[in-house]
Every structure is written in C-alpha cells, then in structure tokens.
Amino acid sequence: MIACAGPDAGAPSESIEADHFVPSRPETVSWGWYPIDKEAVLRIQSGETVRINTLTHAGAIQRAEPVEYLTGLDIPREQILQDVLDFWASRDGRPRDGRSGHVITGPIYVEGAEPGDMLEVQILALETRIPWGINNTNSRGGVFSTGYPGVDAEDPLLDIPPGTLHVIRTGMVDGREVALFSPNIQVPLAPFMGILAVAPDPVVGEPGV
Numbered sequence: 561m562i563a564c565a566g567p568d569a570g571a572p573s574e575s576i577e578a579d580h581f582v583p584s585r586p587e588t589v590s591w592g593w594y595p596i597d598k599e600a601v602l603r604i605q606s607g608e609t610v611r612i613n614t615l616t617h618a619g620a621i622q623r624a625e626p627v628e629y630l631t632g633l634d635i636p637r638e639q640i641l642q643d644v645l646d647f648w649a650s651r652d653g654r655p656r657d658g659r660s661g662h663v664i665t666g667p668i669y670v671e672g673a674e675p676g677d678m679l680e681v682q683i684l685a686l687e688t689r690i691p692w693g694i695n696n697t698n699s700r701g702g703v704f705s706t707g708y709p710g711v712d713a714e715d716p717l718l719d720i721p722p723g724t725l726h727v728i729r730t731g732m733v734d735g736r737e738v739a740l741f742s743p744n745i746q747v748p749l750a751p752f753m754g755i756l757a758v759a760p761d762p763v764v765g766e767p768g769v
Contacts, residue, residue, distance in 0.1 A: 578611040580604060584643045584665050586650035592660040594759040600669035617661045618694035620644045633727050639690050662755050686751040695726045
C-alpha cells in the first residue's frame with residue numbers, strides 16, 4: 561500500500577505507480593472515528609497498491625472559514641488545499657461519533673480478508689502535500705483534555721491561549737525535506753501516518769466504551 565499526499569489533491573502524482581488512487585474528498589473521509597459499518601471507498605485484492613491522499617484537520621474543522629483562518633496564520637492562499645475547503649463545507653450533518661479531531665481517509669476493503677486474519681500493510685512512500693504543518697501545545701488539549709484522570713469538572717474550559725498554536729514551515733534543503741524552525745535550525749522530517757488501523761468493534765470513541 562502507498563500512503564501519501566501528492567501536490568495535486570485531484571489526481572495522483574506520477575512519481576509512484578499504484579493500482580488504485582483514493583483522494584481525500586468529503587465522501588471518502590470520516591471525522592473523529594474509526595468507521596466499522598461505513599461502505600468501503602475502495603475494494604482491493606491482496607498485494608495491490610493504493611495511493612491515498614490524506615487530510616490534516618488543521619484548518620478543516622475549526623468554526624472559522626478555512627481561507628480566513630489559515631491566511632490569518634500567514635499561510636498563503638495557494639497553499640490551502642481544495643480538499644480542506646470542501647471538507648469544511650461538508651461539516652454540517654456529518655457524523656462525528658468519536659472524540660478525535662482527525663480526518664481519516666477510507667475504509668479500504670481487502671477482498672478475502674476475514675476476522676482473525678493477520679493484515680500486513682506496507683507503506684512504500686510518504687509525500688507531503690503542503691509545505692506547512694500546525695502544532696498545538698495546549699495544557700487542556702489532546703491527552704490532557706477533560707477526559708484525563710484528575711481533571712476537575714469545575715475547572716474552566718478555556719480557548720487555546722495565545723502562543724500555543726504553531727505554524728511550522730517545511731521545505732527542501734540539500735535534497736532532504738526539513739522543518740524550518742528558524743534560519744539556523746532545520747530539522748529533517750520523517751513523515752508518518754498519525755492514524756492507521758483496522759476499525760474495531762465496538763467503534764473506538766463511542767460514548768461509554
């Protein structure tokens with residue numbers, strides 16, 4: 561399997577050949593949960609390769625309109641994917657059964673696979689689609705959200721305070737992709753899939769589970 565994100569959201573890059581391509585469109589993604597009953601967006605045979613576009617939730621799930629939100633963070637308009645705009649526009653009425661903010665492409669069905677089988681997925685390449693990423697350092701977000709043991713229900717729920725939302729630029733330097741923290745600090749990137757899983761039963765994130 562090829563999990564990647566090419567420069568053109570509408571079509572796979574020609575750098576890698578694959579048997580199939582799945583874009584990150586509103587109809588091919590799920591928001592905040594691992595879908596177990598959703599119709600597969602693609603059915604493949606064992607051994608086939610798939611090029612998959614993925615979508616960061618940064619800019620795609622906030623209340624503010626994406627172009628206004630992201631350009632307000634000094635991200636150029638031409639670096640905002642159409643997939644982000646289309647997903648944001650599809651939020652109303654979209655199921656979000658779990659608690660995660662992640663936007664997940666899939667599911668993909670492997671013909672002949674049965675419960676109890678071992679599934680091997682090989683990631684052959686990862687390519688970034690945009691030259692930036694967003695990181696949050698919020699004391700009340702992520703693992704330290706209101707579900708974390710020890711959180712007092714009476715603690716005030718605050719918006720993300722200033723200075724905790726970080727836009728990190730990326731680019732190519734001497735033939736390698738790096739994060740550009742400053743003119744003198746360049747950190748080599750090692751892209752990975754934040755979420756890659758087989759949907760469990762019951763659905764992870766279902767209330768009470």
